[in-house]
Amino acid sequence: MSDELDEIQAIFFEECAEGLAVAEQGLSVMAAGDASKEVIAGVFRAVHSIKGGSGAFGHAALLAFSHCFENVLDEVRGGKIAPTPEVTKVMLTAFDILADHVAAAQGVAALPADGAALAALEEVLASKGATAVAAVVVAVEPAAAAAEDQFGFTPVVAMVEEFDPFGFEPVGVALDDLDTVEPMPWMVRFGPSRAALANGAEPLLSVREVERLGGTIISVDSSALPPLRDLDPEESYLIWVLSVPATIEESAIAECFDFVAPDSLIEISRTVAPEAPVTVVVPSIVTPSIVATSIVGPPTLVLVEKVELPFAKPGTVAPPEARAMEPVQQTIRVDLTKLDMLLNLVGELVIRGSILSDRLSPVDQERVELPELARLTREIQDNVMSLRAQPIRQAFSRVPRMLRDLSVETGKQVILEVSGETTEVDKGVIEKIGDPLTHMIRNAVDHGVESVAERLAAGKPAEGLIKLSAEQKGARIFVRVSDDGKGIDRPRVLAKAIEKGIVSPDAVLTDEEIDQLICAPGFSTADTISSISGRGVGMDVVRSNVEALGGRVDITSTPGVGTTFTMILPLTLAILDGMIVRLSGQRFVLPLANVIETVRPEPGQVRPMTPTSEVIELRGQYLPVKRLTDLFGFHSQARRNPEESLVIIVESETAGNVGLMVDTIDDRREVVIKSLDQNLHPIRGLGGATILGDGSIALILDIDALVSSTGQLLQKFPLKGLAA
Structure with missing residues (x-):
């Protein structure tokens, strides 16, 4: 029985973590000025759930504090306390104490001192509370009231009496809440043309690309299919109809049909939402014999009794039996192992x-x-x-609160701009980028963004701008933290590195190598140690954690303009599509997601520009070419002529399109990624290793690291971790 109880309590703490995440996000939105009913209700439900579970498992301290916190939220939710910035600030402080109470209940932290927070909550209740409102009033706009008067009716005030035969709390929904309509799913109609089939196109490949975005096939229109004797094998008669989630960008759907003949049928549109029913709750007809049905789908008033007004369309309220048949989404918790x-x-x-x-x-x-x-x-x-x-939103949700605290501590004014929150990555990646993200944000505020006086003197706005973004490109996720601050002071960084013995005094480093020095263990340019920085561990943690995931950290900085830190992480930690290439007899895997085309150079097509650089002329354009054998130091054999090699044109994040010269291409395969960090150590230019079909090991190439390198990868960098 004890094991079963422990298992149930573990589920409770998982729900606490989810509730705390929801509450933190909601309170952050409130602090930013959006104190809508939905946001307040979400925070209330999260705290209410934590309170209920804490009482069931005997966590008395957590129960007492969450109950007081819930009382304030309930008053705010009911409109009895206005969600002013001062009230929101008290609730943000209470949230921190609540999180500490949850940690104490788990046994991973000491019991927090919550006296001051409780006193602040009680003060809010005492000073902001008003006479209890007996009913939830649905506000009627004057224009709407006038319209109703034309029919001879008095405006109706909907009220919910305090009737609770089943132990549920009464729920009131204002008509204003019905204005917010969730975007409807995309409807995609795809019919390949005769020209598409003549070019060897496979329609199902495009359909499967849409399915990978989360789309589902609703139907296949075969009405144009003729009898067998009239069938033309070179003609297309079918039209696929697919539904794609509303969260997917239209451009992402359109990309699935990039290589389809232009005369094909490709229609992407929103599905039409059914007209939402409107029901008015009248207090005089509320009786104990009426049971409220659960609502599934778009927001609708709780159905207590149907009242049809003369100006309402008939048949707009679905019977309870019809709604009961609607599907309900079900979830199940599964251990990550x-x-x-x-x-x-x-x-x-x-x-x-x-x-x-x-x-x-x-x-x-x-x-x-x-x-x-x-x-x-x-x-x-x-x-x-x-x-x-x-969604990477889980990792981003802590940043707004962190920035507010840092702004107060440093006296700097900072604006946060977030994009790509819906980008989905492996849960293991999300769990491990929390610390790197924290250190990059703290570094941007403390070292990047200038003080208000310095920014005004430099002709910049008083508020610094920090951009936080995430996007998927091929098999990689790019998470960026950029600021519009003063940039990296490279002479000072190099001087500090020499002073601390990280590099030798006679070292000659490029700008890229100097920027990477700030990630060295123990390195810091801060003159004094503060609660924000100065100990030289922050950026070292960033690099170590990212490399442990098989990724890397890129740093770009322009003095006086700003700095951008980019975490380049694997989309998955498992499998990728690869091209098997050979370099001096050894096999490597080149990620297929980066490949644009392959070229067999003709005589004179590859030309030297300097003793160490070459370009390839391709359709009137010149692209840089890098010999992978030179980058990896394979000089044991005679240098091959370009005409005897292959040039693979790849797309990179840092350098655009670049040609990589290899000896031959063996095959295209799906390969299983094995981390070098766990089995060897990180090597710049390599993203991991894999086992081929014959049992041999092949190294996986990191395209962006290869195209940004200017010399031999295995001998280039002076710091362990930046190279082999």
Whole structure:
């Protein structure tokens, strides 16, 4: 019985963590000026849930504090206390104490001193409380009232009496709440043209791309399909109709059809929302015999009794039986270790498929349906990864509160601009970027953004701007923290590094290498140690944590303009599509998501620009070319002529399109990523390793690190961790 109780209590603490995240986000929104009913209600529900569970498990201190906090939120929710900035500030302080109480209940922290916070909450209740309001009034605009008077009716005031036969709290919903309509899903109609099929296009590839975005096939229109005797095998007769979640950008859907012939049918539109029913609750007809039904879907007033007004459309209120049949989304909690085990098994399937592909001839592969097995394995992998995927909003939610505290402590004025919150990444990545994100934000405020006087003297706005963004590009996630501050003082950084013995006095470093010095252990340019910085551990934590995930940190800075820190992280920690290439007899994996095209150079097409740089002329443009054998120091063999090699044109984040010269291309494969950090140590230019079908090991190339390098990767950098 004790084990069962412990398991239930563990679930309670998971719910506490979720509730605290919701409450923090809601309070941050309130502090920013949005004190809408939905936001306040969300914070109230979160604190209410924590209070209920704490009482069930006997956490008396947590119960007492959350109960007092809940009382204030209830008064704010009911409109009896205005959510002024002063009240919101008290609630933000109370939230911190509540989080400490939860940690104490878990046994990971000491019991917090909550006397001052409780006194502040009680003061809010005593000074801001008003006479209890007996009813929830639905405000009627004067124009609306006048319109009703034309029909000879007196404006109706909807009220909810205090009737509670089932132990539920009465719920009042204002008509204003119905104005907010959630965006409807996208409706996509796709019909390939005859020209598309003539060019060898496969319609199902585009359909599957839409499905990877979360789309589902609703129907396939085959009404144009003629009898068999009239069937033209080169003509397309089918039209796919798909539904795509509203959260997906229209541009992302359109990209799925980039390579479809332009005369094909491609329609992307919003589905039309059904007209929302309006129901008015009249107090005189509330009786104990009426049962409120649960509401599923768009917001609707709780149905107590239907009142049809003469100016209302008939039939707008669905009967309770019809609503009861609507599907309800169900969730289940799964231990992450089980998902990790499932993901590892999928990886083993990929390796076994690679072995079969190596050992079987093309004819035998078709006979045993190996391509179909590979497709099914890929779908299983995508579904497992979707189970682990979470919006990066969870990691971003703590930043607004952190910036407010830092602004108070430093006296600097800072504005936060956030984008890409809905970008989904592996849950393991989200859990491990919290600390790096914290240190980068603190560094941006303390060292990047200038004081108000300095900014005004430099002709800048008094408020500093910090941009926090996330986006997916190929198989990588780019998380950026940028500021419009003074930039990195490189001479001072180099002098401090020499003073601390991190680099030798005669070292000659590029701007990129000097910028990376701020990530060295123990490095700091702060003159005094404060609660924000000065100990030289912050940026070291950033680099260490990111490299442990198989990623890297890029730093770009312009004096007087600002600095940008970019965490480049793997989208998944498991599997990627790769191209097997050879360099001096050794096999490497080049991520296929970065590849644009492959070129066999003709004589004179690759030309030297300097003794150490080359370019390739391609359709009237000149692109830089990098020999991977030179970057990795493979000089044991004679230098190959460009005509004997292949140039792979890749797209990079830092340098645009670049040509990478390799000896040959062996194959295209799905490969399982193995971390170098766990098995060796991080090496710039390599994103991991994999096991090929014959059991040999191949290293996975990091495209962005390769194209931004100016010399041999294995000998370039003076600091351990920046290179091998």
